Amino acid sequence: MNKDLLQKLLLKYRELVRNGTGINDPNYKRSDIAYWKDILFLTLLEYALPICLLTVIPGVFLLNQSHLVMAVYITLFVLFVVIMVTFRRGLTIKWRKLITVSLLYLLSIYYIACLGYIGPGIFYLLAITVLIALILPIRYAYLSVAFNAMVLLFFAYMNWLQPLDWSLDVIYIFKEWFTLCFSLLTVELIIVMLIDKIFDRLQITLYKKDRLRQNYTRIFDSSPIPMWLFDVDTLRFLAVNDAAVIQYGYSKEQFLNSTIQMLRPKEHQTEIQNIVDANKEQFSFKKYGVVHLTQGGEKLYVNIESRLMTYKGSNAKLVLASNITAQVKAEAENTESILKIKQSEANLQAIFNSTGEGFVLLDDTYHIISFNEKALVARFLNKDHIPFQLGRSIFDYVDDYRKAPLQAYLNQVDEGLTVEYELEFEVEGKSLWMHYTIMPVYQDNSKKGICINGREITDFKTYVQTIEAQNIKLREISWTQSHMVRAPLARIMGLNSLIRVSTDLQEQKELLSFLEQSCTDLDAVVRKIVKDSEDQKIV
Numbered sequence: 001m002n003k004d005l006l007q008k009l010l011l012k013y014r015e016l017v018r019n020g021t022g023i024n025d026p027n028y029k030r031s032d033i034a035y036w037k038d039i040l041f042l043t044l045l046e047y048a049l050p051i052c053l054l055t056v057i058p059g060v061f062l063l064n065q066s067h068l069v070m071a072v073y074i075t076l077f078v079l080f081v082v083i084m085v086t087f088r089r090g091l092t093i094k095w096r097k098l099i100t101v102s103l104l105y106l107l108s109i110y111y112i113a114c115l116g117y118i119g120p121g122i123f124y125l126l127a128i129t130v131l132i133a134l135i136l137p138i139r140y141a142y143l144s145v146a147f148n149a150m151v152l153l154f155f156a157y158m159n160w161l162q163p164l165d166w167s168l169d170v171i172y173i174f175k176e177w178f179t180l181c182f183s184l185l186t187v188e189l190i191i192v193m194l195i196d197k198i199f200d201r202l203q204i205t206l207y208k209k210d211r212l213r214q215n216y217t218r219i220f221d222s223s224p225i226p227m228w229l230f231d232v233d234t235l236r237f238l239a240v241n242d243a244a245v246i247q248y249g250y251s252k253e254q255f256l257n258s259t260i261q262m263l264r265p266k267e268h269q270t271e272i273q274n275i276v277d278a279n280k281e282q283f284s285f286k287k288y289g290v291v292h293l294t295q296g297g298e299k300l301y302v303n304i305e306s307r308l309m310t311y312k313g314s315n316a317k318l319v320l321a322s323n324i325t326a327q328v329k330a331e332a333e334n335t336e337s338i339l340k341i342k343q344s345e346a347n348l349q350a351i352f353n354s355t356g357e358g359f360v361l362l363d364d365t366y367h368i369i370s371f372n373e374k375a376l377v378a379r380f381l382n383k384d385h386i387p388f389q390l391g392r393s394i395f396d397y398v399d400d401y402r403k404a405p406l407q408a409y410l411n412q413v414d415e416g417l418t419v420e421y422e423l424e425f426e427v428e429g430k431s432l433w434m435h436y437t438i439m440p441v442y443q444d445n446s447k448k449g450i451c452i453n454g455r456e457i458t459d460f461k462t463y464v465q466t467i468e469a470q471n472i473k474l475r476e477i478s479w480t481q482s483h484m485v486r487a488p489l490a491r492i493m494g495l496n497s498l499i500r501v502s503t504d505l506q507e508q509k510e511l512l513s514f515l516e517q518s519c520t521d522l523d524a525v526v527r528k529i530v531k532d533s534e535d536q537k538i539v
Contacts, residue, residue, distance in 0.1 A: 033203040041135040133195040141192040152181040235259040249295035301328040357455040435460040488522035
């Protein structure tokens with residue numbers, strides 16, 4: 001027979017046995033030991049019925065050979081009722097149990113009456129007690145032991161009386177009967193007590209397991225991190241918590257009627273199928289920065305972590321989806337800000353390096369922390385022009401006789417002042433002048449270091465010196481104009497007055513000679529002034 005067909009027939013047979021019992025109802029309480037007792041009873045019916053059908057023919061044949069015709073009828077009746085109980089629609093498990101136990105007791109008592117302690121009836125009593133302990137509340141098992149004792153005492157009493165109307169031809173040996181009955185009841189009691197303890201422990205275990213499951217369910221449902229379970233074969237959602245409902249905007253019903261592809265953009269839906277297939281047997285899986293979509297189409301970035309587990313008989317994965325959208329946006333903004341800062345720093349560095357002045361930044365201990373390119377090429381602090389190195393003290397670059405003045409300037413800067421001074425260097429026989437400005441550097445109203453600004457002012461100094469020399473010459477010219485020009489001019493003015501009033505020709509002639517000489521002197525002075533002025537190059 002085809003294996004698949006056989007499996008389908010077995011499933012159909014199980015469905016017929018359990019039909020109407022309510023055992024498959026999702027609301028059926030599965031954390032109670034009574035549920036597992038019901039499962040055990042139904043399993044007994046499923047397996048016992050085929051076995052009974054296979055053994056009934058040889059059993060009936062043996063009973064018939066022993067001339068126990070009534071036993072044959074009773075056995076067939078019990079089998080028929082068991083079949084009816086097994087497949088009867090609408091018959092609750094409780095009634096099925098009671099009917100089955102009653103039938104077994106009927107069969108057991110009849111066999112004891114017919115065959116005595118050598119027949120199967122005695123063993124049926126033990127089996128019934130064990131069965132009751134397994135499928136009914138344990139108190140019924142203790143009642144079964146008491147009932148068995150009453151049955152055995154009844155047969156012992158009947159054996160002792162041996163009434164005339166006792167129609168069953170059975171010979172009992174009292175001592176053997178008593179020993180057997182006592183041993184049987186003792187074994188039954190011990191077995192019932194053991195089953196009672198086992199079930200009690202099982203009930204405690206089930207209770208703890210149920211509490212643990214409830215705690216896990218509560219943690220799952222109340223977790224602030226979106227979580228869900230999905231079937232690795234079908235990708236369908238099996239469970240989803242409230243945080244996922246809030247984050248994605250779908251109801252739980254919408255989740256449970258869909259697959260995990262619902263959360264991914266269309267262009268990524270094939271990708272998720274490939275990822276799940278590739279990691280189906282992997283216990284744990286992580287993927288960061290996964291793009292998900294909400295019901296409203298909003299894009300989310302999430303970190304996915306999953307664990308392989310079994311859920312209601314199916315291979316499933318528990319997924320945690322941490323929303324990092326804000327973090328991704330912040331990182332993008334931060335990256336953009338860093339790029340802007342780097343660009344600003346580059347711009348400032350370009351300005352810093354392109355300026356015509358040299359800059360050196362010092363920390364509070366006067367060690368170099370930065371400098372620009374101009375500071376490397378410009379004459380700075382010393383005549384030897386030693387290149388700067390980060391981390392070295394500024395005094396390593398200062399001539400010994402200039403260290404004390406520089407320290408004094410730095411002390412003033414430490415007090416918050418700005419100091420300016422000039423230095424002259426002799427380079428290849430020429431003078432070179434530098435102007436220095438030393439100022440404190442502040443950050444958040446706190447002094448963080450010192451900035452030394454140095455620029456060459458040789459041209460400026462030369463210009464000033466030239467202006468000063470010109471000023472001296474111009475003062476000389478001014479003095480000449482105010483003194484040397486005035487003397488011949490005064491003489492000319494005096495002679496002119498005398499000539500006007502003189503009537504003597506000889507006197508006039510002499511006065512004119514003096515006037516000519518004064519004009520000559522004045523012309524010489526004017527020429528000298530013009531010459532001196534032309535010799536001065538106005539800067």
